[in-house]
Amino acid sequence: MSTATQILSHSIDDQLWSRPEKFVFRVAFIFFILLIVPLEPEWYTKLFSDFSLYKLLSALAGSRPGLIEIKSESGRWGLASYATWGILLLAAVVGGIIWSLLVRKRTISGYHKLYYWLRVLVRYRIAIGLIAFGLIKFYPMQMPYPSVSNLHTEFGDYAPFKLYWQSVGLSLEYQIFLGALEIIIGALLFFRATTAIGAILTAGVLYNIAHANLGYDGGVHVYSSYFVLLALFLLVQYIPGIWKLFIKGETVVPQYYTPDYTTTRGKMFYIAAKAIFIFLFLFVYSYYRYDLHFNKGRLKEPILPGLKKAEGFYNVKSFVLNGDSLQYSPTDSVRWHNAVFERYSTFSYKVYKPFDIKTGNGVPDGTDLFKEYELTGRAGGRVYLYYEIDSVERNLYLVDKNQKFSKNTLKKYADKDFLGLKELYKTDARDTLGILRWHYAQIDSSTVQLSGIDQYKDTIHVELERIPQLHTPGKYWYTENKKFHY
Incomplete structure (x- = not known):
């Protein structure tokens, strides 16, 4: 035409x-x-x-x-x-x-x-x-x-x-x-x-x-x-x-x-x-x-490797709070019911206590501490903590992920793979972030002991016993990245 x-x-x-x-x-x-x-x-x-x-x-x-x-x-x-x-x-x-x-x-x-x-x-x-x-x-x-x-x-x-x-x-x-x-x-x-x-x-x-x-x-x-x-x-x-x-x-x-x-x-x-x-x-x-x-590991889930050979679901064998041994109760809001070490830098434990439910779908932040996908859309009283490891002194430095961080905090620590909590623990950030320090001991292949002061200023000593898992733990290739290995 x-x-x-x-x-x-x-x-x-x-x-x-x-x-x-x-x-x-x-x-x-x-x-x-x-x-x-x-x-x-x-x-x-x-x-x-x-x-x-x-x-x-x-x-x-x-x-x-x-x-x-x-x-x-x-x-x-x-x-x-x-x-x-x-x-x-x-x-x-x-x-x-x-x-x-x-x-x-x-x-x-x-x-x-x-x-x-x-x-x-x-x-x-x-x-x-x-x-x-x-x-x-x-x-x-x-x-x-x-x-x-x-x-x-x-x-x-x-x-x-x-x-x-x-x-x-x-x-x-x-x-x-x-x-x-x-x-x-x-x-x-x-x-x-x-x-x-x-x-x-x-x-x-x-x-x-x-x-x-x-x-x-x-x-x-x-x-x-x-x-x-x-x-x-x-x-x-x-x-x-x-x-x-x-x-x-x-x-x-x-x-x-x-x-x-x-x-x-x-x-x-x-x-x-x-x-x-x-x-x-x-x-x-x-x-x-x-x-x-x-x-670069920009995933919705954390990428920093967790405590070596600790990944799994744990029964809380003993729980000592301020010197008193607490027995298990399904309605206890203080004593841990069970605990989890993920393969990455998250430790979680369950108590009988309500927490605000996050409704976002999560975003692939560069900082593990601020990644929320693992805790969004769920109730059940589980507390999530991001941690970094001092393998020489056998300490874990932890921050409660359930808290609401200020915009300044989010901006200050954005896009960092490793926050350096051990060094921050000696500064004002200890109170700003609520950094905890717990000593850990891996007694054998299935037993981990934790001791320190929790986010409520109580002294705790906990013995965890890993329960063998019958389900697939999710170690598919797509959750792996070339930046870190687990």
């Missing part, structure tokens, strides 16, 4: 749009632009505070509209959590009215061009979002294998979302499959020829994720619904053809506007820009995620 014929065809097509259709398009155009372009100043501040290529790619792939957050029925989900969408839709309607008033006395063509480029923006937004979504499953970080502490948590003490996440984390193959599927779907949306199938798969797969997060109160229902909405917008163009082909049984010859690059330079620029964009997100960003996961 010649350029002149294309221009004539496009002009005629524009004239076929009714006024209501043009108004709906104007509203949709503004609405989806507002959904895709980051509007929060914090997004730009965070991006440029320590700019890097990875940070740029990650920020673009992970941006989501979040002007307002309203706690609703369960505190995490409900219609109120979609408030930002309502605000943006209202703004789009107002913008559509203003746009219509401004052009009411003018004959304007080119709506098909705007529609095409809006679809390109939506396609690429879904693509990079799904690739980013998929990579944290393909390199399994999003839903880690349950820790020993979590494996010994009663079923009824779990929040629904933690049960869901851990059930996925139990299966390495399933999580990798989900990640690969999302990456492939994202790649399909980079190309016009595979947009329809990519949009259909996006709507189906992401609806399932949104539905599961609504059902299990998982917290990412709005973000997954976001991609469903974008995918449905892409499918609008194909609905007439699909109806004719599959319902009416008629022959369909798709005729959609595509830009005509009349110069070699313009065509080469288009091909190069597209190739670079795809290369950055499919390969460069993928390598960054691999590097963070395996080489």
Whole structure:
């Protein structure tokens, strides 16, 4: 088709749009632009505070509209959590009215061009979002294998979302499959020829994720619904053809506007820009995620190795508090019921006492002390402590992870693999962080003794006896990293 014929065809097509259709398009155009372009100043501040290529790619792939957050029925989900969408839709309607008033006395063509480029923006937004979504499953970080502490948590003490996440984390193959599927779907949306199938798969797969997060109160229902909405917008163009082909049984010859690059330079620029964009997100960003996961150990679970040959679930054989020996009672809020040494730098023990339940899904912080995934979404009175080892004097330096840290503390000790608690114990940080010092003795292969002063200023002496485990401890390759070995 010649350029002149294309221009004539496009002009005629524009004239076929009714006024209501043009108004709906104007509203949709503004609405989806507002959904895709980051509007929060914090997004730009965070991006440029320590700019890097990875940070740029990650920020673009992970941006989501979040002007307002309203706690609703369960505190995490409900219609109120979609408030930002309502605000943006209202703004789009107002913008559509203003746009219509401004052009009411003018004959304007080119709506098909705007529609095409809006679809390109939506396609690429879904693509990079799904690739980013998929990579944290393909390199399994999003839903880690349950820790020993979590494996010994009663079923009824779990929040629904933690049960869901851990059930996925139990299966390495399933999580990798989900990640690969999302990456492939994202790649399909980079190309016009595979947009329809990519949009259909996006709507189906992401609806399932949104539905599961609504059902299990998982917290990412709005973000997954976001991609469903974008995918449905892409499918609008194909609905007439699909109806004719599959319902009416008629022959369909798709005729959609595509830009005509009349110069070699313009065509080469288009091909190069597209190739670079795809290369950055499919390969460069993928390598960054691999590097963070395996080489830098940016996982949701701690990575600093724990006490050597101590990993396991322990019965509390004896517990002495301020010189008095306490006998076991299932309702005791002081005497430990059982204890766990993880393979990494977490020690936990259980008492009969309520604690605030953390409802976040956890983030892969660089500092083990602030990683919360292992203790989120669960009750049951378990206390989690981060620790570092002084193997010469046989001391453990510990900090209670259940406490609420100040913003200054979080910032001061951010992105440190090793905090140096032994040295900090001699400074004001001892009180700021609540650093404890316990002497340890590994009597034999199954017995560990701990003694010192706990976080309540009581003197304790505890003897732990490891119980042989019959379940898999979770030492799959994906929880390992090249930075530390266990």
